Amino acid sequence: MKNESKSKAKSEPANVPFAFRAYSPEQLRDVLRKMYLIRRFEEGAEDSYTRGLIHGTMHLSIGQEASALGICMPLKSDDQITSTHRGHGHCIAKGAQVDRMFAEFFGKTTGYCKGRGGSMHIADVSQGNLGANGIVAGGIPIAVGAALSAKMQKNGKVVICFFGDGANNEGAFHESLNMASIWKLPVVFVCENNGYGMSTSTARSTAVANIADRAAGYSMPGVIVDGNNFSAVAEASSAAIERARRGEGPTLIESKTYRHRGHSKSDRNRYRTKEEIDEWKELRDPIALFESELRQFGILNDAGIEEVRASVEKEIADAIQFAKDSPMPNTGAALDYVYTELPQ
Amino acid sequence: MKNESKSKAKSEPANVPFAFRAYSPEQLRDVLRKMYLIRRFEEGAEDSYTRGLIHGTMHLSIGQEASALGICMPLKSDDQITSTHRGHGHCIAKGAQVDRMFAEFFGKTTGYCKGRGGSMHIADVSQGNLGANGIVAGGIPIAVGAALSAKMQKNGKVVICFFGDGANNEGAFHESLNMASIWKLPVVFVCENNGYGMSTSTARSTAVANIADRAAGYSMPGVIVDGNNFSAVAEASSAAIERARRGEGPTLIESKTYRHRGHSKSDRNRYRTKEEIDEWKELRDPIALFESELRQFGILNDAGIEEVRASVEKEIADAIQFAKDSPMPNTGAALDYVYTELPQ
Amino acid sequence: MNSAVRELTYSQAIQEAMAIALESDPRVFLMGEDIGVYGGAFQVTGDLVERFGSDRVIDMPISELGGAGLAVGAAMTGMRPIFEFQFSDFATLAMEQIVNQAAKMRFMLGGEVSVPLVMRFPAGSGTGAAAQHSQSLEAWLAHVPGLKVIQPATPHDAKGLLLAAVQDPDPVMIFEHKLLYKVKGPVPEGHYTVPIGKAEIRRMGRDATIVATSIMVQKSLKAAEILQTEGIDVEIVDLRTIRPIDRETVINSVKKTTRLLCVYEAVKTLGIGAEISAMVAESEAFDYLDAPIMRLGGADSPIPYNPELEKSVVPQVPDIVAGIRNLVQGRR
Amino acid sequence: MNSAVRELTYSQAIQEAMAIALESDPRVFLMGEDIGVYGGAFQVTGDLVERFGSDRVIDMPISELGGAGLAVGAAMTGMRPIFEFQFSDFATLAMEQIVNQAAKMRFMLGGEVSVPLVMRFPAGSGTGAAAQHSQSLEAWLAHVPGLKVIQPATPHDAKGLLLAAVQDPDPVMIFEHKLLYKVKGPVPEGHYTVPIGKAEIRRMGRDATIVATSIMVQKSLKAAEILQTEGIDVEIVDLRTIRPIDRETVINSVKKTTRLLCVYEAVKTLGIGAEISAMVAESEAFDYLDAPIMRLGGADSPIPYNPELEKSVVPQVPDIVAGIRNLVQGRR
């Protein structure tokens, strides 16, 4: 690993993708690590669900890892995000620990939400993740509100607002983009278009070909990126974040991607073909694509990649163990956190 | 009057505005009559309000008469409209009787809503007016629902959906236009942009220069017309209605106009200048503009115009008298119409 | 009409009611999110799209406010929509159209229109779906004149009340508890209706009345069996309709048993039990009461994700048993 | 701090509270429709935009859902928004953000955030604004754990409760009756707070307790004067906060007077009186009652436009007088 240098990237600036110019090998290695972490976290969660260790439902973002990482990579740690029901990837990309995430899924007091929130409300406020949201488009105005705070407090923060293609037909999307634009708020809207809102394809639900086409209705730039290409996403995100930070207002990024799994645990996948799913899995897997670029630009070789994988395996195993070992909340404490406890 | 023929209009088709080609002198005379009727109705209502005969509030459309008439002119009588808090003009343009409208304002049983609705809920279902609405943008999805009915029932009806510039920032606008477009419903969206939503100018509230620019976000035509020019409005409306009737889906028409009066009875007009108001009143009054065209194209001379005015004066006076003479509802009947009375 | 009795699940019963409505009335259509090929989030619409086509079983975009408004507009103009919210919690997005438009349209227009609209709300906790997907919000709508609000507790009633709702000229809101969907019970074939506005006595008893709604009817029946072994004989009134309330059935039962416990899953404060209690307290039944009127409702808390916490914030069978015991034995 | 007592109108008192909050806390800002140069639909914000600038008194587009959500997001990240709905009826558009987000955010995130958000709702009938601009929807929000809900009845309380709300770490919803805006009363200068969650006894009496909210407090005081001339001595409890309810004050009053009438403008069914009645009926005060608990609430009807009809569907002074008379004299 240590021998792989950035020199190759530096010698061919024109043909080298953004990420390989902008980030150090250590950073790129960490991106790969986090992509694995997302995938293995979700596979671990899925497995725990199947074994009855987790109840409720969950929405897996497997296949969308490059989007989460690419968007969050240019953020500072005190920048903020709002996320969605499909939010594990965003959470990890924004710096959360998988042990506390598993603990949350297991309903434990050590979980990020002390067992009160579960998958749909996973958050890590310490890292600027204001939370997943169970309401489609529910986080969009909240993100704009956080951006309003940032502007009022002049603290230089930028807010990323994640949502899905389905969410773009909610009124909250429209109202929020309009306000963000007229007040030039430091927010970046990221529509992760995975082609479907639950079972309903964007073609059936949405009157425009690209969600980004709607940006014009709010006088903001609308950018389409290949959401499975880490570098492309990071490049678009970086530009939008800089723009926001300069006070020039919001951008709408449409990150085209795909979820490998069903919508949630109760999906029979009747609305898409096996061929379509297989094509995305086999030809456009974001991790495989990123790995091949890492190899191509000399950042990691097979052994280096294997090393990353192995470290993630261990991290996941330890995290699950931590979650299992953690205590359940006391049922007498059901009313905790309904209101803020006032100092007596 | 009878001697004024359509011959002049017919001899100069190219330079002659749409309305003077499309409508007979009788029809054009009736358009003028209805423009007066709207204005005098509202002045009468304002006067009655000042004298304490009407309570509550009301929103006058004086200055916007050409828009209401132009939009409704191409409609068949069983086509439908939904209207707004500023809906008196739409109601008259769609064929309502001013006596029953005054009666409603006076809270009488002979009113269109039997005294239950008042100005903000004025309706005439028999003429296809599904009602004004007190909720900004509240009528937009209802119009789309009526269009869905028309499509399902294959009855050939078209629905006009009136709303203001302020309403275009409501989520209901966005959701409704999207659904109307994906299902190609026979509805025409008419944004009467009078420059302000209450005190807030479109420049301050809306992230696009023209409301019609938002049509692209729903893959429908967006058309801007001078809302104070009857013929221009009628031409745009006619094209949109035909398109809808052919099953090709919705259109968004932005009719740029101005309200001479304040927003409602409690407006101190602090957000716009006297100069601005005067300019619209003096140089761009829709009735004066239409009258001069009627003269120019030989439809009506001064005497003919005077005759129309006089007939309207009488109609208004009679209508107010009818309303005054009508009975008040019985207070014992307060619960009528809450539910449909089932046949016993 | 065949009235042979089979066992169906609650969700099959609803699906059958919708199929009958679609078959017999061309004005009826279904609209909701993922109710087509997906079959609905809880598989209630199932394969209806295959049987009736996507023009009558309409998958809509994720646009609850607009969708509800479309349903109102369609209902005002001759159609009879059955609108499914994917979760009752999403009614929060559509209250404008439900409350300002659907409920008031007929009134505001002086009787010139009616709004024959049915809305279905999968409601309640117990699925581990946490605070935004587990609420019981029926009391909000029962507070709104112009609406009718029902909460069927059995497959039989789910079908019969839905068919009554489809025939009703006014907007009818149906709250279906998600945990009931898989519960089985006898359901007659063919068309029948259960009258809106009529409660049903599920169990006759002498010592105390339970007025329960939805899944709490089932839990109360279990509690009653346990209590019977202790010699306490409970009468159970299944309210079925919470707007308008069947005053007579409730009051007669309380006059007979002289004790009342209201059991419901929604947040206790201002849940339907508050209305039942207040209605009895101002009625002639007041003079018959031998004990305070008690309520057993949900805790004053959002629904937590953790399954044990989740159970702890809604009434369970032992809570009902204890509640009745205290009421009858005067322990408080 | 100067506490000299002047007379201000209810709306002046609110405006003064907002000015004090804006002056003393840079995190506070106002947001709403036409609250800037227009001064608010009811002139409550008045000239605050001139004093504090349009960055802190923000005119927003007509986007209630989005606007409410912005306020939630701002509150979660260090600001203290005071959000004005132009009419409380428009809360129907923002229930998602109020109920699913503001009320539950702290709970769902296990206490990691708080949402110090104040929302103001001009409410009630009496202005001829008909069914969509006259509702009293406070009971909906009082049904939602995580929120606090207040209904000040006097200028003094309007100011003090608003200042308490701004300091509160949790979302506080304030319902202001539009007909109160012009009512005058003594209002101390400077900063003071009225505690959220405490009722106030407006009048001591022996024969019966009225628990009233908002404008009904004023009407009840008038009724009490009339009743006094008939020798009936009424105690009036101004509830002030409807979530959480001041149980102790209500119950103690009922134990003393042995009779209870709940008076509120909202629709009677499931209005706040239902909760008060049920709370008393399950309390130790039950055993003290000498008469059924009665409620006087709004009719089960939308608010009509016609002014006489409008008056007829909400409780008026003679209705309160008659209600107490019946309660005390046992006529029913």
Ligand SMILES: Cc1ncc(C[n+]2csc(CCOP(=O)(O)OP(=O)(O)O)c2C)c(N)n1
């Ligand atoms: C307001 C609301 N409506 C419906 C749902 C149910 N639901 C949850 S996720 C989802 C699909 C969302 O699609 P999209 O925004 O594209 O996100 P994706 O699931 O594809 O990541 C739906 C309909 C919800 N949670 N909230």
Ligand SMILES: Cc1ncc(C[n+]2csc(CCOP(=O)(O)OP(=O)(O)O)c2C)c(N)n1
């Ligand atoms: C949902 C909602 N929000 C706010 C209001 C208060 N209000 C009534 S009319 C109006 C302005 C509407 O502006 P616009 O749509 O441009 O119509 P115009 O009054 O200019 O005709 C406002 C804010 C309302 N009635 N409904």
Ligand SMILES: [Mg+2]
């Ligand atoms: Mg999607």
Ligand SMILES: [Mg+2]
């Ligand atoms: Mg306008």
